[in-house]
Amino acid sequence: xxxxxxxxxxxxxxxxxxxxxxxxxxxxxxxxxxxxxxxxxxxxxxxxxxxxxxxxxxxxxxxxxxxxxxxxxxxxxxxxxxxxxxxxxxxxxxxxxxxxxxxxxxxxxxxxxxxxxxxxxxxxxxxxxxxxxxxxxxxxxxxxxxxxxxxxxxxxxxxxxxxxxxxxxxxxxxxxxxxxxxxxxxxxxxxxxxxxxxxxxxxxxxxxxxxxxxxxxxxxxxxxxxxxxxxxxxxxxxxxxxxxxxxxxxxxxxxxxxxxxxxxxxxxxxxxxxxxxxxxxxxxxxxxxxxxxxxxxxxxxxxxxxxxxxxxxxxxx
Numbered sequence: 232x233x234x235x236x237x238x239x240x241x242x243x244x245x246x247x248x249x250x251x252x253x254x255x256x257x258x259x260x261x262x263x264x265x266x267x268x269x270x271x272x273x274x275x276x277x278x279x280x281x282x283x284x285x286x287x288x289x290x291x292x293x294x295x296x297x298x299x300x301x302x303x304x305x306x307x308x309x310x311x312x313x314x315x316x317x318x319x320x321x322x323x324x325x326x327x328x329x330x331x332x333x334x335x336x337x338x339x340x341x342x343x344x345x346x347x348x349x350x351x352x353x354x355x356x357x358x359x360x361x362x363x364x365x366x367x368x369x370x371x372x373x374x375x376x377x378x379x380x381x382x383x384x385x386x387x388x389x390x391x392x393x394x395x396x397x398x399x400x401x402x403x404x405x406x407x408x409x410x411x412x413x414x415x416x417x418x419x420x421x422x423x424x425x426x427x428x429x430x431x432x433x434x435x436x437x438x439x440x441x442x443x444x445x446x447x448x449x450x451x452x453x454x455x456x457x458x459x460x461x462x463x464x465x466x467x468x469x470x471x472x473x474x475x476x477x478x479x480x481x482x483x484x485x486x487x488x489x490x491x492x493x494x495x496x497x498x499x500x501x502x503x504x505x506x507x508x509x510x511x512x513x514x515x516x517x518x519x520x521x522x523x524x525x526x527x528x529x530x531x532x533x534x535x536x537x538x539x540x541x542x543x544x545x546x547x548x
Contacts, residue, residue, distance in 0.1 A: 244343060245321040252319030253297045253352075254312055254534065267316035269537055270349035272340050274322055276333050276356040285517030286483060289529070290354040292518040294319065296530035304538060311538040320344070330399035334363030341510065342367040350541060352533060355514030357483075358389060359399050361468045362407035368510055369412040372464055379509075380465045381408055382456075382502060383419040384473035384495060386445075386486035390429035404468075406432060409439060418459045420498060421445050421473040421490045445488050453494070457501035465502065467511040467536055469495075471529055481525035482515050492528075496535060503539030511536050 246264060249257035253271040258264060273290030302310040322340060337353065341364050344351040353364050365381065372379040383389075389405040399407060406429075409415055416439045423445035425433075433440060441459045443451050476485035478492070502508070513536070516529045 244347075247294075247319040247321055250298075251294070253294055253317050253530075254300060254302060255298050256312070256317045256319070258318060263316075264318055264347065267318045268348075268350055268541060269315055269317045270344040270347070270351055271317060271319040271533075272322055272337070272344065272351060272353045273319070274337050274340070274353050274356045274360055276330075276337070276360045285481075285519070286355060286357045286515055288518050289356055289514070289516035292516060292526035293354050293513065293530050293533060296523070296526040296528075297534065299527060300530055300534060304534075307538065307542060311542040312534070315350075315537065315541045317537070318349075330359055330397070334360070334366075334399060337363040338366045345371070350537075351510045352537060353510075353512035353514075354533070355512055355516070358385075358404040358468070358470050358514045359407075360514065361404050361512055362399065364510065364512055365408055365412070365415065365466050368464070368466055369415050373412075373414045377414070377464055379412070379415050380460055380463060380506075381405070381415060381417045382460055382465055382467045383417060383470070384421055384468070384490065384498075385419060385470040386421060386424050386472040386489055387470070387484065388419065388422055388425040388429045388433065388442075389470075390432050390440075391426065392428075392432070409436065416440070418456065419443065420456055423488050424484075424486050445490070448490075448494070453497035453501045456498050457505060460502050460506055462505045463507060464509045465506040467499075467502075467508060467540070469511070469513045469532060469536065470515045471513065471525075471532070472515055474528075479516075479525050479528065481517055481519040481522045483517050484515075495532070496539075499536060499539045508540035511540065 246258050275287040275290050337360050341351045369379050391403045418441045420443045471479050472482045475489035476487050
């Protein structure tokens, strides 16, 4: 396997103008780069999709869907975004190079966000990107003597070391988060599709991987997941095929038997209440004509992840 490329320095960050960024926010007022707490990073990586395609268009669809969201949240009886503020990075498009170069690219973009004191929220794109996005956070945790927990919502284990000749395949995303980083552990939720080649790695890393299988959803609760995640630094990666395929057909590999909206919200709420969520991504939306409900759902999911993670905690990360 090749060594990871070093992240490259980017020119001064530019941000999408009001009306075009996530939730239509752009630089100005609470969304000024110096004041906002969240940096949304669109990253339409699509190199290794193995069934349905279209994830390269996911970020644009999520941004578009977010323009139709109500910012007022009836759960909190306010507009939580006003508490933390959002800016959206005008990210390099198209994603450059092969997957190894793309991972270095998203690594650099996340590092840039952290250096500015922003919470990085990446919009994918295929799941491969997570292995690059967590690198700056894993390094920062290692320097502090901390363990970084990845909370993975997904239909698939993603624990292969490679798939169909692609070392950095979307089907190997969690393997490449864990294998190079001894201070990273995984809590996976909603898994209902795993392959024989993944089992040896899963069984050899039982001390680092906790799986809440979809088949056992009647036996575990959202509080069980939150306890497994703990109260340390957490990175949330949400592959939208973690949802049942009846909710999200617009994804490359839809699977029946998954989570529904309030299942996911209960987990995110419980985790956000106790853990220090330090970054997140939402991946694998493959927009399809006539299925705009899917991109709307993905947009609302992003907003809820941010709100459960940051509302009332604007001093983070």
